[in-house]
Amino acid sequence: MSDNLLRRLWRTKQGRIGAIVLGLAALLCLFGPNLAPQNPEAIDFLGRFRPPGAQNWLGADQLGRDVLSRLMTGARSTIPLALLATLLGTLAGAVIGTLSAYLGGRWDEAIMRSIDAVMAVPGLLLALLLVSSLGKGSLNAALAIAIAFTPGMARVTRSVALSVRAQDYVKAAIARGERGSFIVLREMLPNVIGPVVVETTIRVAFAVMLFATLSFLGLGAQPPASEWGLMVAEARRFVHQAPWIILAPAIAIGITAIGFNLLGDGLRDALNPRDER
Amino acid sequence: MPAFSRRLLLAGTAGALTLPIGKQPLAAPRRGGTLRMSVDQAASVIHPLRTRVNPEYLVSELLYSNLTRLKADMTAEPDLALSWRANAELTEWTFVLREGVVFHDGSPFTSADVAATFKAILDPKVGSPGRTNVGPIADVLTPDTRTVVFKLSAPYADLPVAVAYTNARIIPAAIASGNLDRLAREAIGTGPFKLVSYEPDRRIVVARNERYYDPARPNLDRIEIMVFPDPTSEASALISGDTDLMMNAAQGEFPRLSSASGVTGLRTPSGQFLNVNMGCDVAPFNDVRVRRALALTIDRAAMAGFVAQGFGTPGNDSALNAAYHFYQDQPLKKLDIAQAKRLLAEAGHPNGLDVTMIASDTPSTRSQLAVAIREMAKPAGFRITVQTMPHATYLDQVWKKGNFYVGFYNMQATADAIFSLLYTSNAAWNETRWNNTAFDKLVGEARVTTDEARRRELYGKAQVLMNEEVPSVIPCFFDLLAARRNYVQGYALHPRGAVFRLDEAWLDEGAPKRG
């Protein structure tokens, strides 16, 4: 992406806010564990359910652990995995979508109809089934989300790729007699990337939420990890006693998802500088 | 009570421990009305021989009867059997049955039904969980229609209590020896209620059995059992008056329930516990010093707070607590990290020990315990990785096979029941492979002893042995919690956790009219 694009992104309001939010999130991922005021795993019998205050700025949870420290440490086990899941799904989807568009004809038809069929299974259900089979754990959840995302991304990529395929430089490459893999990887994929990046960014927001939902349903991260979805799931039992335990990670999930949504919208506007939107 | 009344009378020990938080007025029970009770888990199985979890026990208790019933003090009282007696060797038990009892389909209840039921329970192919819990029954004889004789393969003092087991509900002989699967969807019992409708994941409705053997019971016309998968919403439903009674309240919800207007919290100490099972036959836990070291790292009073939210009592690595008749008090183990480190070093782990502890995700207290132990044991050099998994996977891959995992068990009716379920060498679920011959001998001797003082001595020694050798760490016992609307009367929590006695419950003034 060129400097020009970044400058345009920064000029959109959504892009700016999104970039700031995600910049902070990135800082948390990098330095959160070092900056955390307390040990996120240390239990404290007397501190159980301590409300937010001087000792624990965001309160303490059912084991007396500092919620703020857990939140800061947890960014690292939440956001990168959501990113990883989305990137894997995007990569797989982009390859399938571009391939389908390149092959065209009956192959395209067969691939896309199968993709449509798989999309008929709600993403959450597919992820649930996959994690149940793979065994619970963060990486498996990420893998399941990646697989659940693949068909959608394949669809998006294909429609973009179809328009690219009609372009002259691809036709020229085909006329030159280049190998199929060369055309797909070198000529088509790079030009498909722009719109796909937008879709990917918005999907990361989804991945963050889906990840949290899987953890909420007991299929995500392993305790005592401070993954945000798991924090919400564990805190749910104490929601009336100590709402701050659930509010902090829930809001963190929301803000992160908003950040990715804003950045995605900003990117879209920056990529198609269309009228005064 | 006839015959064996001389033993096992707690005379108020467990009774006094039952602390209903509100006072129960001593008014005469009212008749009629519909009670709506919520449960926290689906009752997927209503086949009385195959039930496995508390909501299922609740349903089968309403629809069926046992020979005896378990009282709150863990002694037996008559149900379908009016009286019982044993021979001097405790190898042959004779039960005299109630007359004039009929099944829901109108057929009369006789000794043949009892014999056929027990034969079905003992048949491994039937897959009844009760098979190993109803006592060492070798044969069931029926000298006449009103008499049943149990021939045992070994002397057994606790048979009257054992036949009160949750799976030993009496079913018609024609079904027991015929199409057994019929009871998966319908109910033909002699219980105080009849099945009206059965929707496993939503609602089970039962209505008064007009031909129940005791004309005074049940008090209620109808009971609706509502399934709530989420403890928070279950509590909210009781607070809003949607439901009248909860079978079980989550610890996190209990304070909110107790303080809600129109609601009374119910609480009773129980022998229900969480434990950490260690494979005593393989390294590193085959070294008793490692097990003792782990036991020394645990702050037990704190654990009762962490895991039971204060609604529990510290455990001492013995499977019995004060809710059991033969409980023997021992000084609570103290936290001693230095000693734990020393023991670990002596056992050959001077630099600490890496182990993976597995916890199933149901109930969620299992992983809570695992996380708390992980932190408590850290200073002594235990580096524990916690791994949680869905319950079905746990049962398939870890339970009884693993070497370091969290177990969770209901209170059993007797000391013998819990010991020979989990800790003797021939235990049905010998998870720890402790295989301690001294312990086996103590439990075996107590089983065939009738003298109360001698039994107490034997069981006392068995508890000391568990405390010293630590086949599993038992850091805390749970109180049972529940809640009722104030107008629900005649209901008390049973420490066993699997006995409900809704036939005695009734609705006082102020109860909503429900169709």
Next chain:
Amino acid sequence: MPARWLIRRLLLVSYTVLVVSLLVFGITQVLPADAAVALLGENATPEALAAIRLRLGLNDPAWLQYLHWLGAALGGDFGTSMRTGQSVAPMMLVALSRSLLLAGFALVLMLCIAVPLGIWAALRQGKAADMVSGMISYVGVSLPEFVTATLLVICFADRLQWLPATGYIPPGEDFAGSMIRLVLPVVTVSLMMIAHVARMVRSEMIDVLHTDYIRAARLKGLSGQRVLLRHALPNALLPVITIVALDVGYLLGGIIVVEEIFAIPGIGRQLIIAINTRDLPAIQAGAMIMALTYAVANTIADMAYAALDRRIRYE
């Protein structure tokens, strides 16, 4: 509508069903632990496990189980639940009817709010109203259902005590009680769709308002309202049909979580129970019904689209 088009759609739906059945069956084959273990729980003895596996046909090779299942399913028999012993198809259809009630209300609520909100934001583009609705949609699409549900329950059921927290009553039994219990679940499910669809409506509306066609109409001196209602709105709403149909996928996914939290015995909860107890026939039937619902919703949307937009020709 041309018969060829319909036949093609039907074939596509059948293909979808086949692919989904293979996919789901494949996944269930690698699920750790089987129904026999889940069923017997901690009381499993080897004999009982063997007896149950024999009864449930779990010893057959996977492909044979699949063919048995497929054959029976084509005849309308989805097997009996390994957990309860009840027939799966009626169980799932009853559950589906409850889910559809929830989904239907959620769709209606969503359209009633999302469309006016989107139009309003488009007309007030760049002004405070647009900002507010934009912020609402960002929050809406960024909160997972379980968070929304928890917040709503804390607020309206526990603190304010306006609405019951959960539970389900069939409308036939107590209509008012049934409806009032559906309020929070419906709001939860529709929130994310409201946010999503409102944004789409806004963006489509802005596009349409900038077309030469609308500009020309305005230049001709037609009144603002007339242009809006007669020309801009129909053109802007047309693509929304497709969006809504695609959102049915999210709707069905959201229903899984919402039913679990609000204790609604619909198809989503049945599926979670089925997955946890390894109840293969129930997983299969539930997933098939969900996929079928999605496919049918999309077919209906395509038909509606085609009927509304004469410019689209049938293939």
